[in-house]
Amino acid sequence: MAAQVQDVSLEIHEISPTEAREIFDSAAQYYLKMSGEEFLKRWEAGKFEELDQPDVMHVAVLMPLVRP
Amino acid sequence: MSCTSQCLCPLSAHSERAAERTFTRALQQAVSCVTPAVLSNWRDRSQPDDHLCSLLLNNGHPVSLAGTLRLYLTVTLRYRIVTDTADRGRWAIRTEQYIYSLRNEETDVLAYHWHPGLGQRVTWPHLHIQDPALQDSVFLSSRKHLITGHVALEEVLLLAIEEFDVQPRLANWRQILEETRRAGAGA
Numbered sequence: 429m430a431a432q433v434q435d436v437s438l439e440i441h442e443i444s445p446t447e448a449r450e451i452f453d454s455a456a457q458y459y460l461k462m463s464g465e466e467f468l469k470r471w472e473a474g475k476f477e478e479l480d481q482p483d484v485m486h487v488a489v490l491m492p493l494v495r496p
Numbered sequence: 497m498s499c500t501s502q503c504l505c506p507l508s509a510h511s512e513r514a515a516e517r518t519f520t521r522a523l524q525q526a527v528s529c530v531t532p533a534v535l536s537n538w539r540d541r542s543q544p545d546d547h548l549c550s551l552l553l554n555n556g557h558p559v560s561l562a563g564t565l566r567l568y569l570t571v572t573l574r575y576r577i578v579t580d581t582a583d584r585g586r587w588a589i590r591t592e593q594y595i596y597s598l599r600n601e602e603t604d605v606l607a608y609h610w611h612p613g614l615g616q617r618v619t620w621p622h623l624h625i626q627d628p629a630l631q632d633s634v635f636l637s638s639r640k641h642l643i644t645g646h647v648a649l650e651e652v653l654l655l656a657i658e659e660f661d662v663q664p665r666l667a668n669w670r671q672i673l674e675e676t677r678r679a680g681a682g683a
Binding site (some may be wrong): 438469 | 535537611
């Protein structure tokens with residue numbers, strides 16, 4: 429039975445720089461089985477042949493968390 | 497579909513912080529219709545003039561949705577806090593990139609993407625469809641970028657509930673999704 433009331437806090441957690449690095453690394457591991465560092469190296473070298481694959485993009489959109 | 501290019505939150509606010517708070521709270525309220533997972537937000541504080549932020553559900557990992565199909569949801573978006581073009585003294589939110597996907601345990605099944613600025617050929621909002629039944633198709637594959645126009649997160653949540661049998665957590669989910677979209681999330 430669905431509840432009638434909102435049961436989740438609407439306050440948004442602000443990610444710290446340390447958490448940001450962990451999140452990026454964890455996402456690269458989860459989606460592509462590589463470290464965040466390895467992802468960045470391969471991205472910058474243009475080595476993702478399947479750049480348009482959704483799992484690559486899941487990590488690519490998180491790059492701002494680890495580099496300006 | 498909400499709009500065709502960059503999507504500006506229609507509800508502006510008197511301060512940068514208030515505009516952002518309205519936007520992020522509305523999106524949290526929307527996702528809470530299908531999951532207790534929370535959104536978190538990243539802004540590079542070493543770049544104080546850069547008003548570009550990221551918003552992630554469950555730190556970028558998929559969250560399980562209740563329902564017979566055992567689907568998972570991912571939500572990641574980038575937004576910018578901007579001065580309201582209609583009223584220079586006020587602030588608004590402009591969505592600049594998003595990835596909303598419905599996944600099975602291994603891969604995205606439906607992935608709504610819009611990620612201009614990542615150095616790719618495709619800059620328009622699009623949909624990737626991935627299904628084992630398409631593996632041998634010469635016509636349709638997950639690499640195709642099917643044009644969609646701007647898709648709001650609320651629309652993906654509505655789709656999940658109405659068409660993919662996802663069980664809503666809140667009885668008034670439809671009202672919430674309508675209200676948050678109208679209130680200016682619709683990211």
